[in-house]
Each structure stands twice: as C-alpha cells, then as structure tokens.
Amino acid sequence: MLNDLNRLDEKVMDAIPEDLLREVKEMTVLELCEVDQKISMLAFRALDNGENIFSGEARVRVDRALQSASSVSYGSKSSVTKQSRRDAIGKRLEKYVPTAPMDRLTALITQALQWQRHTGTLPLTNMSEHDDPSVIVPASFDLVTGLPPVFATEASETLAKRSDVDIVPSQQYGVVKFSKKTHAETVAFLPDGSGILTGSTDGFVEVWNHTTCKLRTEDLPYQANDEIMLHETNVLSVCSSPDGTMLGTGDSSGCLKVWGLMNGKCVRKFQEAHTKGILTSLFVKDGSRILSASQDSLIREFGLRSAKMIQEYRGHESYVTSIQLTKGDSLLVSSSADATVKIWHRGTGDCLQTLALPSLSGSAANAISINSVLPLNEDASIMVVIPRGPVAYTMGKDKGDVITEFKAERGDFVCGCLSPRGKFFYAVSSTGSGSLLHCFDVASGGTEKVMEVCDYDVLGITHHPNKNILATWANEGNRGKVKLWVPGD
DSSP states (O other): OHHHHHHSOHHHHHHSOHHHHHHHHHHHHHHHHHHOHHHHHHHHHHHHTTSOOOOHHHHHHHHHHHHOGGGOOSSSSTTOOHHHHHHHHHHHHTTTSOOOOTTHHHHHHHHHHHHHHHHTSSOSEEEOSSSOTTOEEEOOOOTTTOOOOOOSSHHHHHHHSOOSSOOOOOEEEEEEEEEETOOEEEEEEOTTSSOEEEEETTSEEEEEETTTTEEOOSSOHHHHTTOOEEOSSOEEEEEEOTTSSEEEEEETTSOEEEEETTTOOEEEEETTSOSSOEEEEEEOTTSSEEEEEETTSOEEEEETTTTEEEEEEOOOSSOEEEEEEETTTTEEEEEETTSEEEEEETTTOOEEEEEEOOOBTTBOGGGSOEEEEEESSTTOSEEEEEESSSEEEEEETTTOOEEEEEEOSSSEEEEEEEOTTSSEEEEEEEOSSOEEEEEEETTTOOEEEEEEEESSOEEEEEEOSSSSOEEEEEEETTEEEEEEEEOOO
C-alpha cells in the first residue's frame, strides 16, 4: 500500500483532500499493526516523517495500536469495523483515484501467461510424473514462485530446457512416422515450442509431441477420438497464431482454413482463397488476420472477423515460395520462383522494392528460383536469400548487394532456416543420392558443420522457437518421416 501511495500520479495526490489522505495513512498503520509491530513502526515513521500528521482520536488509536496489536481500534465507536472503515474510505477515494474493473487483474495475468507460452517460458504441456512417459498432461505452473513444469525423465528434462545460446544440433533423437504412402508436405513448431504441427498428403493436419514423437491426445482429445483436422487435398502450408490458440492451413486446391488448437474446430474457411495451391501462410501478430501465398503468384490477406479478403499483393510472376512480416507487421517480405525478393507495404499493398539474385557462374539470375527469404533484423535491411542452387546469400535491402555467401559442399540448396537468436543459418542441399545439412555462421559465412540427414530428398527444415532442436522431413521411400535433431554430447 505504501508503494501504491508513492506511485500515485501527482495530480491525483493533489486532488485528494488532506483529511482523506490522513485517513488512508492511518488505516495503513493500523492494519500493519495487526501483522507486524516492527513493520508498522517503520510505516508510521515513513508516513509521519516528523510532521505529526495524526492528531486527536486518530493519534490515540495509532499510539495504542503501536503499543499492542490487541489494542487496534478502527473508529471511535465499537460498531466501526476494519471492513466498514475500508469501505467508507474506498467510497471517498473513488472520486479522485482511477479505478479498473475487478476482472482486469485476471485479464493481465492471462495476457502474461500467453506471452510466456509464446516465448517458451511456459510450455503448454509436459510429461506426466507418474504415468507412461508417452502420455501428455496439461502443464502446471506456480505463479508465485515462477517455477516451470517438472519433466519426469532425464531425456525429456534435457529437451525441456530453454536454450539461451545457439548450439548446432548434430544427433537425431526422435522420428515422427506417417502411415505408408503418406508424408508430411509441411511442418512447423507451435510458437510456444510445445509441439509440432504437420500437414500431409492425405489432407490430415495433426499436432505431435516433439518429445515422444506421438500424437498429442491427452490435452487434445479430438485427436484421440480420430476427429482429425482435415482438408480434401494435400496440405501444403501450416502456421500458428502468435498466441498459439489458432492454426492456419492451406491446401493444393487453394483452400485456406483456420482452426482452434484446443478443440480442433474449423473457425474460418476460405474455400477459394487462391486458384492454385497455397505454399505458405502466416498470422499477423494480433492474430486478427492471416496471409497466404500461392502458386497463382498472388499473396492475399484475409480478416478473420469479417471473413473477407482485406488486401492483395500483385507483382510476382511465378510461385510465391515464402512470406515474412517485419517492422511491426508494417512490411511484408516475399520470395518467388521468378527469382526475385519483394518488399511490400502492408497498409497499401504497394511493392516498395524488388531485389534480384546476382548471376552465378555466368548464368542469368532470373533462371534460378528462390526457395525462401529469411530477414535477419526487424526492418529487413539484411536478409538470407536461399535460391535453388549451390550458393545462398546474405543480402542488403538498400542496394541489393551480397554481404556473405554460403556454399553447399555438394548439390543444390532446397530449404533453410535460422537458429532462434540468428547465430546460425541451416540449409539442406539435395545431392541426388541423399540430403546434406549445412550449418553456417551467419556473421562470417563460415561452415560450422555438414552432415548427412537423409538418403532421400529432404522437403523442408524448421527450428524450435527457443530450444536447440531442428526438424527435417522427407518422403523416405514409401513412408514419410519427420526427424528431430539435438546437440550431441
């Protein structure tokens, strides 16, 4: 209460009558006397400050209370209780002190928990301490001590730790396996890192526990009941809202859907979002809109409340392969099979800048498709550009000049991603006889590690949002697999 008084706006303090302030200070001392005599004496000295602010009956009540907690009295009459005195003072203060709804604290705590989930501080699920390690239970979290969930096994405890330093994953620890003749086309970690979202060739959208590599069924009962989120054709794109409550999926027919994560219900469906397949999608920060990019060369933005298209971005001449939002969602960065990177203004839909690849070994730059673009900073002034070729680049936005080159040991790059803190750039090359994972130092362009990750062509790679875990996926012969990688011993 003392801190609250000290933090009150000066204008508010000046507006409160002196007699009311004295009553507030008197109540502070009296209530503290019931808790701790030493603390109440310190409070009295701080509030009084040698100015003798208490006089008359108030002074008598304060002096008695300071001498003995059993002598605390809140008014001149016995009918005046602590609560009735509180209510009377509170009613007078309402005229001068701004008030907030009673549920405001609950709302603030909810928002704080959502942010902690988003940053990985508060995982959505954890391992059961006593049951089968494959069973997932909702995570418990102590709001007072701030202690995170406790994981049961040594292996899962290692995976649960948030990584403060980027370390190169080098050993496989798990595999998500699909049924025969089915494979994942697209994979993404949930924003809080609590699981993996996959979209597959059979139209299924599924959420997996990345620790056990099994479907999350305990906290997502619809998956246990085979009530799978489903498209009619191949799912080519998956994404999550920043708070992790909604999922966005796009398929090869151009249909875009939005789902509730916890109930698996489709909350929005844009049947003809595009005329061709949706290759990538993402939510804006507040989750009110979703953007999709397609094989029809268009990027479109849809409002979830209005269920209508809000904006269209025209300019690419071929497939749009990746999109990213930067600068507080005011800029949109896209890459395309037309060998260009474009920067768009989200408010107007105007293309602000077009960057082209440098020529490679005498070949025309426009002959090379760009698989993806990864901004390295908020204003996208520096970005990693990954073409379908043996070299990827760090490029500057202003002049489109090459800052760093990343060269494949063998084959052509097909996909890439950044580590959570942007220290490493991971890129996978297809060699014709398998796939190599390259780890590069972003600043120097130096190669940190190269290792073989698959005997087949890897389709994609993604990184856990706050831990040193990589996921790669491929159609290995007749069965799809998502492999998970962590740092070695």
